[in-house]
Each structure stands twice: as C-alpha cells, then as structure tokens.
Amino acid sequence: MLVSEVHQPRDLSELLSLMRRLPGATLYAGGTELLREQASRYVTLPPELVSIASLLELRQVSLTERFVELGACLTLTEVLELKESALPELLALALRGVATAPIRNLATIGGNLATRSRFMDVWPALACLDALVELRDGSGARWINLNRLADDDGRPAFPAGVLLSRIRIPLERWDAVALRKVGRCGYPSRDSAVFALAARAEKGILAEFRLAFAGERALRLRDVESRILGRRLPLSAKERSAFAVEYREAATVLSPELALRFGTLVDGALDLLSR
Numbered sequence: 001m002l003v004s005e006v007h008q009p010r011d012l013s014e015l016l017s018l019m020r021r022l023p024g025a026t027l028y029a030g031g032t033e034l035l036r037e038q039a040s041r042y043v044t045l046p047p048e049l050v051s052i053a054s055l056l057e058l059r060q061v062s063l064t065e066r067f068v069e070l071g072a073c074l075t076l077t078e079v080l081e082l083k084e085s086a087l088p089e090l091l092a093l094a095l096r097g098v099a100t101a102p103i104r105n106l107a108t109i110g111g112n113l114a115t116r117s118r119f120m121d122v123w124p125a126l127a128c129l130d131a132l133v134e135l136r137d138g139s140g141a142r143w144i145n146l147n148r149l150a151d152d153d154g155r156p157a158f159p160a161g162v163l164l165s166r167i168r169i170p171l172e173r174w175d176a177v178a179l180r181k182v183g184r185c186g187y188p189s190r191d192s193a194v195f196a197l198a199a200r201a202e203k204g205i206l207a208e209f210r211l212a213f214a215g216e217r218a219l220r221l222r223d224v225e226s227r228i229l230g231r232r233l234p235l236s237a238k239e240r241s242a243f244a245v246e247y248r249e250a251a252t253v254l255s256p257e258l259a260l261r262f263g264t265l266v267d268g269a270l271d272l273l274s275r
Ligand SMILES: Cc1cc2nc3c(=O)[nH]c(=O)nc-3n(C[C@H](O)[C@H](O)[C@H](O)COP(=O)(O)OP(=O)(O)OC[C@H]3O[C@@H](n4cnc5c(N)ncnc54)[C@H](O)[C@@H]3O)c2cc1C
Pocket: 026, 027, 028, 029, 030, 031, 032, 033, 034, 035, 036, 037, 072, 073, 097, 098, 099, 100, 103, 106, 107, 108, 109, 110, 111, 112, 113, 114, 115, 116, 120, 121, 122, 162, 163, 164, 165, 186, 187, 188
C-alpha cells in the first residue's frame, strides 16, 4: 500500500521552511484539482503533501482605493462573496463559470492559477486585468505580472517548488468587460478556453484595450493592444479589419476549432469599438 505523509504547517514561516526541507512536496489547497478523476474508494496522493488551505496568512483580503489583494487560499465562493467594490466584474464572471457551487466552496483561487496542466478558467480574467501574483520560495518573495506565468509559446509556466501567496488585482473603471467560456461546458477540456476582454475610453479616445484568451495555451497580444490604444473611436472599417487580421494570424497556434471561435470573439470586440 502507498503511504503519503501529510504535513500541516501552523503558519506561513513553518510552511516555507517545510518547502525548503521537502522541495518535491505537493501543496494541497482545496484539493479539487488534485483529486479530480479519482473515483475509486481510496484516493491516491503524492508521497509528500503539505496542506495549506487553513493558513490564516493565505486567507486574508486587503482593500485599498487602487487594488484588492486576495490570499491564495480564499475559496472561489469566498471571493464571490466580497462586496461589489472589491470584486472586479470580470473576475466575478469568471468565478461564476467555474464548476458547481459545492466545488467552488472548496476550490481556491491560488489553486486555479497554479494548476500546471493547462490554464484554468480564472486565469484569462486576471491576466486581462494585469493582476500581480506574489510568489514565495527559499530565495524570498517577489511580485510578478500573472501574464509571466505563461512561457514564450503561451504554455503554463508556473514554477516548481513555489508558493503563490497573494494576488493583487488593480481596481479600475472599465466601460466594457466581457467573458466567454468556449468549447465543451463543465470541466476545462482540450477544446475549451476562456476569452476575456476589458476596454475603457476617455474623451472619445481608446484608453485601455485588453484581450486575453487561454485554455491549453494563452494568447495576449500586447503589441497589437498598444497599437490599438490611443485611437479615436469609433474605429474605421480599415482599422478594424487590419487588427482582426493580426489577431487571426496569432491564433494559428490554437486548434482550428478554437482559432475559429477566437476569431469570432475578436470580431465582436472590434465591432464594439467600431460603433
Ligand atoms: C467536477 C469538477 C469540475 C471542475 N470545473 C472547473 C471549471 O469549470 N473551471 C476551472 O477553472 N476549474 C474547474 N475544476 C478544477 C478545480 O476545481 C479548480 O481549478 C480549482 O480552483 C483548483 O483549486 P484547488 O484549491 O482545489 O487546487 P488544488 O487541487 O489544491 O491544487 C491544484 C494545483 O495547484 C497547486 N497549488 C494549489 N495552491 C497553490 C498555491 N497557493 N501555490 C502554489 N501551488 C498551489 C497544487 O499543488 C496543485 O498542483 C473542476 C474540478 C472538478 C473536480
């Protein structure tokens, strides 16, 4: 019989010293992803497991005028229960689309962002909002833009042996946000992905335009975004079709089906800017 050793650190510093001592140990937050697809009577767990869900330091919420900071072990339900001013609409839309209420009661926001097999459903919304994540390991703590957790090919790049401790989400005014889950409904699959959009205009000029799409691969075309920004609205038909072509070209890394869906959603977003 396989035996797993389960560690239950009492606080963050004990967790970090455990992680230093056991670099191969698996962090267990809500466990919904780790235990998914284990339908037999006895579950199989990795040999070294560190339970982090109840650590107080990872369950805090801090709110300022400019951002909200979420502990990684807040459950999706707890985040959804935050007051409206602390919960960006795009994030709320993404959270409501994850699994079912009983799963959301266990699943954590950190676990959603730290899953390495693919990008889960909260990732594109927070990538679109340019959220920062605090990563901790033996060498200390650092904040990075969530988008950096995708490698140059757009594949998940969450580093091994690292704790995601907090997520800092800028609180900004958006004139338009949209989120669509495409492909098979339910658990994220090979042919599913999430599209997230946020845009803001100031005095008739496009001040912000961000578009993220992620499933097995993530797409966020900052160079195209920076060329759209600063344009007077509505976009001309010529501008609109030129940007649509750029997004379509970038989508060739996706499966044909996802590329088609992505193209349609981009057309919808550019249509919004052309009205
Ligand atoms: C029936 C079912 C339906 C689902 N549907 C969806 C869905 O529609 N959309 C969706 O996005 N997901 C879905 N999921 C997957 C899962 O519930 C979520 O992605 C969830 O947010 C994962 O969080 P967790 O706390 O349970 O992660 P865990 O299972 O605890 O961990 C997942 C991974 O992240 C690592 N990890 C966890 N926390 C941290 C941390 N703070 N720092 C570093 N690494 C960490 C773990 O080591 C593990 O590798 C579904 C799962 C099930 C069982």
